[in-house]
Amino acid sequence: MLYSEKVMDHFQNPRNVGKMDDADGVGEVGNAKCGDIMRMYIKVDHDTQTITDVKFNTFGCGSAIATSSMATEMIKGKPISEALSLSNQAVVEALDGLPAHKIHCSVLAEQAVKAAVKDYYDKNNISYGKELQVCDHDCAHCAGE
Amino acid sequence: MRVYADNAATTAVSETSLAAMLPCFREYYGNPSSLHTVGQEAAERLSLARQTFARYLHCNPAEITFTSGGSEADNQALLSAAALGERKGKKHIISTQFEHHAILHTLNKLRKNGFEVTLLDIPKSGVITAQQVKDAIRPDTCLVTIMFANNEIGTIQPIPEIGKICREAGVPFHTDAVQAAGHLPIDVQAMDIGMLSLSAHKFHGPKGVGVLYVRKGSVPLVNVIEGGAQERGKRAGTENIPGIVGAAAAFKEACEHMAENAEKVSRLRDKLIAELTKIPHSILNGEQERRLPGNVNLCFxxxxxxxxxxxxxxxxxExxxxxxxxxxxxxxxxxxxxLGLPHEVAHGSLRLSLCEYNTEEEIDHIIAVLPGIISYxxxxxPVWDELENGQREHVI
Known part of the structure; x- marks a missing residue:
């Protein structure tokens, strides 16, 4: 099989899928031309700086949907600081691996989380460093080079 | 219910083909190059298989070369025509944008060796015109290679018209008929086809067997595989007798039942097209009329x-x-x-390729499940969200 059981589970039964109308931060990464777009919505408790709810919408392949789903699970209920340290590798490991040419999907999931947090910071005038400069998906990493 | 709708990728081996192959493993297992009885029994079966292909393609058995598949046949055809062209100082080849990679990648290799390649544009219909070929032919054109029918969208090219133009211009004409063979009538003489490739596993024969037809006295074959004197010295390696025998049996069966199969399969195809294009913002890729009986290709x-x-x-x-x-x-x-589809639309494509084994119930099952999956x-x-709320414009 192309995908692990975990990937298939998250693809077939994605967690936290859907729109969130009252989101505190929304991040969208990828582009339709390349075949993947992830949009992530977060709800934040301002006092504790904790992500209380997450939703996503994804246009993409099985692994794009599965990595989105897994990433939402991994940051839900977590402090923002912890969400920001979520690496694509951690998402891949949580899914019991991805085929080599699908690794960019996990990069996209990591970037979607960061983009949502950046949007939240921007809306609330919270300063942040350049680690939140989000990938435009046209770089060598995403192109699989 | 399991519905196999990927027959353009490969097909199940037919009962007839399998029955023809089985005795070749343990009864007629000899090497056709051997002089003893079991070897000559294999040689006899090889000869009969060659005659079968010749009969249904309307050529001479000596014009048939067995290969390991469609890709090898395509490679050998192109490299041979290019070698002849080079000797004559002609290094221009005409083909199309939507050929199989066995053609396109071989053309890339020839480009690196100094050949100039013209790839004809594909109209929205998915069918090129003979006039496009005529306009592209130059004094230094050494080969025209145009697929008989496209493997993804199933559109059928005007092969007899192109053949006539090439004959009149004195340019060798090759067609990759991998998707067409066994499904559409082919007459290499009437259609002015100089070279043709086909592959057995696309018409219920085994994988790993291809045929290259080359008109006698036209293009001398250049070996892709060097070695023994098999296939008149043009394709070395002990012949795959079970495969070749199974391929011939499958081809005979497909050609003899072609009309009835085409009628049945195209009816199923048309039902699928009629029902599935009712899904909003869907499109059939390539025109419906000049199309392989089993091909449905849609974008959502x-x-x-x-x-x-x-x-x-x-x-x-599947x-x-x-x-x-x-x-x-x-x-x-x-x-x-x-075909001119934008990337984001091309990503949402679906090919359903049918054969005569598919049933009405299977087609109904596809029609029942697909709309729900598309909606889900x-x-x-997020792209659909943007399309629906007007942030992005519908293309189809």
Whole structure:
């Protein structure tokens, strides 16, 4: 099989899928031309700086949907600081691996989380460093080079 | 219910083909080059298989070369025509944007060796015109290679018209008939085809067997595989007797039942097209009229092909897609791009390819499950969200 059981589970039964109308931060990464777009919505408790709810919408392949789903699970209920340290590798490991040419999907999931947090910071005038400069998906990493 | 709708990728071996192959493993297992009885029994079967292909292609058995498949036949045809061209100082080749990679990658190799290649543009219909070929022919053109029918969108090219133009211009004409053989009538003489490739596993024969037809006295074959004197010295290696015998049996069966199969399969195809294009923002790729009996190729806006295939598989439907994610690259199918579809639409393609084994019930099953899967994926898609709320414009 192309995908692990975990990937298939998250693809077939994605967690936290859907729109969130009252989101505190929304991040969208990828582009339709390349075949993947992830949009992530977060709800934040301002006092504790904790992500209380997450939703996503994804246009993409099985692994794009599965990595989105897994990433939402991994940051839900977590402090923002912890969400920001979520690496694509951690998402891949949580899914019991991805085929080599699908690794960019996990990069996209990591970037979607960061983009949502950046949007939240921007809306609330919270300063942040350049680690939140989000990938435009046209770089060598995403192109699989 | 399991519905196999990927017959353009490969087909199940027919009972007839299997029955023809089985005795070749343990009874007629000899090497056709051997002089003893069991060897000559194998040689006799090889000869009969060659005659079968010759009969249904309307050529001479000596013009048939067995290969390991369609790709090898394509490679050998192109490299041979190029070698002849080079000797005559002609280094221009005409082909199309939407050929199979066995053609396109061989042409790339020839480009590196100084050949100039003209790839004809593909009209929206998916059918090129003979006039396009005529306009592209130059004094230094050494080969025209145009597929008989496209493997992704199933459109049938005007092969007899192109053949006539090439004959009149004195340019060797090759056609990759891998998708057409066994499904459409082929007469290499009446159609002025100088070289033709086909592959047995596309018409219920075994994998690993191809045929290259080359008109006698036209293009001398250049070996792709060097070694012994098999296939008149043009393709070395002990002949795959079980495969070749199975291929011939399958070809005979397909040609003899061609009309009835085409009628049945095209009726199923047309039902699928009629029902599935009712899904909003869907499009049939390539025109419906000049189309392989079993080919349906659609694009659905706002979704991506691989996730569509995985969900269809879960519902028992086995199909394929030209999305990037199914090819392992970032680009969707070169065929769909050649039709002028934008990348984001080409990612949402679905090919259902039928054969005479498919039933009405199976078609009804596809029609029953597909709309729900499309809606589900669109519901999840941020692209669809933007299309629906007007932030992005519908293309189809």
């Amino acid at each position: 806006e706002g979704i991506e092909g691989e996730s569509l295939l995985l969900l269809l598989d879960q519902q028992g439907v 199909a394929s897609s030209g999305s990037a994610c199914t090819s392992g690259s970032l680009d969707p199918s070169h065929v769909l791009l050649a 994926l669109r519901e999840m898609s």
